[in-house]
Amino acid sequence: MKSIYLDNAATTPLDSRVLEKMQPYFSDVFGNPSSFHAAGLAAKKGVDAARKSIAALMNAHADELVFCSGGTESDNLAILGLVRTNKAKVKHVITSAIEHPAVLELLTHLQKAGEIELTILSVDKFGLVDVRELEKALRPETILVSIMYANNEIGTIEPIADMGRALLKWRKTHNTPFPYFHTDACQAAGVLDLDVEKLHVDLLTLNGSKIYGPKGVGLLFVRRGVEIEPIIYGGGQERGLRSGTENVPGIVGLAAALEIAQAEKEKENVRLTKLRDKLTAGLLKIKKTKLNGHATERLPNNVNISFLDVEGEAAVLYLDAQGIYCSTGSACASGSLDPSHVILAIGLPYEAAHGSLRFTLGHSTKPADIDYVLKVVPDVMAKLRHMSPVNLDMKYFK
C-alpha cells in the first residue's frame, strides 16, 4: 500500500546525510566533552564545530547558543529563565493567542501562579499578529514578548522583523533594555531566514526534529547581554545555562540539518510552494471547504483546510487507511474537549474547527503524491459526509 507522509510539521524523517555526520559520534567519538583526555576533546571538537556553524547561519556568536533537549525545553528556558532572573515587582509578558503550547501553557501557568501579568494578543482571520496591537500592549513593566516565527498548525508567518524593530524603537524612546523579544522558530528553521540581526530578536528557539535532523535536540539563542537563569541545575555545561552531558551526536546532527536546510531552502521552497498551491487548489474544489491561514504569508509546506460536516479525527483515520498521513485540529484528536486553539483564534466557529485537516509537505513529497491525495480525499469526504447527519439538520438543533 502507498504511504504518503504529509505530517512534516509534526516531525520530519532524519536526512541520510545528517545521519552520516552523526554516525561517528555514537560509538567512535563517544567521549564526554567535559573530559580532559583525547576522547573528551574529540567530542568537544564536534560540539564546538557544530556551535560555530550554527552561529554563522544565524549571524550570531557561538557563545550565544545554548543546546538543550528540544523546542519545548528551549521555550521553557527562554521564558522561565527570563522571568525568574528578573526581580521586578510587576512582570508583564506579551504573547499571541496562537503560540505553541510550550509557550502558551507555560505563560498561562505563570499567570495563574501570580508570577507574571500576561497579555495574549489576538490574531486576525489569517492568523497574523498586528504590530500596532503589540505596540499598544507594551507597558513599562513588560519584560518579554514571545511571538512565534511561523505557526505550526496554519503555517502563517508572523512579521517578526517588524515587531523586532517596533520593540527596538520602544526601548530606545523609553531608555530601557526591556522588553526582550523571544521567537519560537521551530517551524520556520528549515525554510526561513534565521539571521537574528535582521529579525531583531533576543531569544530564538529551534529544534532538530522539524528540519530533518534528530529528535531530542534543540537550542536557544540568547543574545549577549541578556540575562537568564537556568532551569536545569548540575554540572554547569552550556555556560551554566543547561547542565547535563551534551547530546553530542544530536548537536552534530542539528548543525548538519540546519546547514543543509539553509543551503537548499530557496530551491526547495519554490518546489514545495508549487505543490502546496496545487494541493490547496485541488482540495478547495471539494464543496464546503475553507483554507485556514494566510494565502501567501505562509510556510511553503503547509495546507490547512476546514471541511464542513466532517469530524477531523474520523477523516484522519480514513485517510490513514488509504496510506495518507495527515493531522487534525479536532478536539477528539487532542484529548481536550475544545478543538484547536489556533483554529478558534482565527475566528472559525466550533462546527468548522472540528473538521480541520493539516497536510504538511516535505522533501519526500512528489507531484504524484499530490495527485493521489486529490484523488482520495474527495471520496473520503463524500463517504464521511454521507454518514454525517449534519448539514440538513443544523437548523433543527439551533
Next chain:
Amino acid sequence: MPNDSQQDNCDIVSRSGDQGWFYSDTVKDYFFNPRNFMRDEEAYKDAAMGLVGSPACGDAMKVWIRVDPATEKITDCKWKTFGCGSAIASTSMLSVMVLENSGMTLKQARELKPQDILARLGGLPARKIHCSVLGDKALRAAINDWYRRQGKLEKVEEEHGRIIDSVAKVTDKDIEQAVLEGADTLEKVQAKTKVGTGDPSCLPEVEQLIRFYREKYLGSSPKVEV
C-alpha cells in the same frame, strides 16, 4: 474498559503529542465498515427518529427505528453520526446490538447503556469514552418518537432528571452517574458527559452539582484548582 497495555500500543498520537491511544480491532472494523448506516433518508421519512448532540460540540447522532407494533420489537435501525472514530464505531455497534436476536424490545432498548456498547467494542481508550455516550440517548429519543407517532403518549419517557446542558442534552442524573463512576472534577465529568461543550453557560451549575454529589456519595469536595 481499556487496559494499560492498550495505552502503550498507540497508533494515533494526539495533536499535542502528549499521549497516544489505541483502537481495538472491533472498533476499527465498526468504524471502517459501518453497519446499518442510513443511505436513504427519504425512504425513512415514516420511521421514528431521535437526534442528539451538535456539530459545535464535536458529536451529533441521528437514529431511525422501525418497530413491530404487536411485539414492540425493533425491526430496523439506521443511523448517521458526525464524530470521531469512537463515535462512529459506537453508533455502528449500537445498531447491531439493537437488531440482533430478532430485535430488542423497546423496553430492553431503553435500558441499553454506553457501558454495554463499550464492552462489545472491546473498550475504548479512557479519553475517548465521552465520544460514545450519545448513541443510546439518540436511540431513546427515537423510541419516544415512535410512541408519540403511535399516539401512546403515556409511554413517552422523557429523560430522567433535569436537563442541565440543553445542547449536549446532559441531565443532573448524568452528572450524578459520572461522579459515581469516579469523575470528581469538572474536567473528568466533562470527559464523560460532554457537559458544557456546547453551552458553557451551564458550567457553574455543573460545578455545584459535582460538589453536591461528591459530598453526598464520597464525603468530600472536589479539589480546588490553583
